[in-house]
Amino acid sequence: EIVLTQSPGTLSLSPGERATLSCRASQGVSSSYLAWYQQKPGQAPRLLIYGASSRATGIPDRFSGSGSGTDFTLTISRLEPEDFAVYYCQQYGTSPITFGQGTRLEIK
Amino acid sequence: QVQLVQSGAEVKKPGASVKVSCKASGYTFTGYYMHWVRQAPGQGLEWMGWINPNSGGTNYAQKFQGWVTMTRDTSISTAYMEMSRLRSDDTAVYYCARGDVQLGHDHWGQGTLVTVSS
Numbered sequence: 677e678i679v680l681t682q683s684p685g686t687l688s689l690s691p692g693e694r695a696t697l698s699c700r701a702s703q704g705v706s707s708s709y710l711a712w713y714q715q716k717p718g719q720a721p722r723l724l725i726y727g728a729s730s731r732a733t734g735i736p737d738r739f740s741g742s743g744s745g746t747d748f749t750l751t752i753s754r755l756e757p758e759d760f761a762v763y764y765c766q767q768y769g770t771s772p773i774t775f776g777q778g779t780r781l782e783i784k
Numbered sequence: 785q786v787q788l789v790q791s792g793a794e795v796k797k798p799g800a801s802v803k804v805s806c807k808a809s810g811y812t813f814t815g816y817y818m819h820w821v822r823q824a825p826g827q828g829l830e831w832m833g834w835i836n837p838n839s840g841g842t843n844y845a846q847k848f849q850g851w852v853t854m855t856r857d858t859s860i861s862t863a864y865m866e867m868s869r870l871r872s873d874d875t876a877v878y879y880c881a882r883g884d885v886q887l888g889h890d891h892w893g894q895g896t897l898v899t900v901s902s
Contacts, residue, residue: 709888711887711888711889713829713889715829720879720892720893720894720895721829721879721881721889721892722892723887723888723889723890726886726887726888726890727886727887732887732890764828764829766829766888766889768883768888768889771843772831772845772846773819773831774831775828775829775830775831776828777828778828778829
């Protein structure tokens with residue numbers, strides 16, 4: 677199975693700053709079937725990015741995704757208070773579908 | 785709008801079974817796979833498998849083969865996930881999520897907490 681490793685485990689930043697989250701795959705991700713999800717406490721995950729770089733419906737343009745093959749990045753250009761949450765990457769091109777372990781984005 | 789509404793929280797004893805439902809609305813139920821994902825307390829997301837509501841075909845993660853069964857009832861646009869032989873480490877929130885070939889999991893249910901305790 678494809679193992680996804682996210683870094684850092686925790687990222688401490690202030691509102692207005694730029695956040696860069698990394699997701700590295702143990703082998704190439706098929707056709708960039710790489711997604712990013714945001715999860716807040718007590719809520720279900722929400723799809724942010726699919727196909728490595730396409731924003732899901734209703735997602736603000738401060739969220740962007742990039743990468744291909746084995747290295748992917750989620751960037752939040754200017755952090756808003758509501759962006760502090762846990763972020764997961766997921767590959768859905770090869771069975772079994774796998775998730776990274778998550779990056780916690782916390783207020784500094 | 786797309787909605788996935790799951791059944792309520794469950795408390796079960798070790799060795800028992802549980803069946804969680806996920807009622808879909810706002811789209812053609814048979815047009816999208818339904819996936820199940822679980823999350824143990826304070827932990828990350830774990831994919832369990834999917835069901836094709838059109839054919840009833842399933843694909844389970846190896847870890848869940850033999851003790852998880854996914855079914856559906858197309859007449860009421862509802863998917864089910866049944867787990868047998870529950871253990872304490874199956875305590876988790878179980879989510880259903882609509883699977884789109886291009887988008888991944890674009891809509892999620894609200895989650896169902898299953899607690900396994902003696």
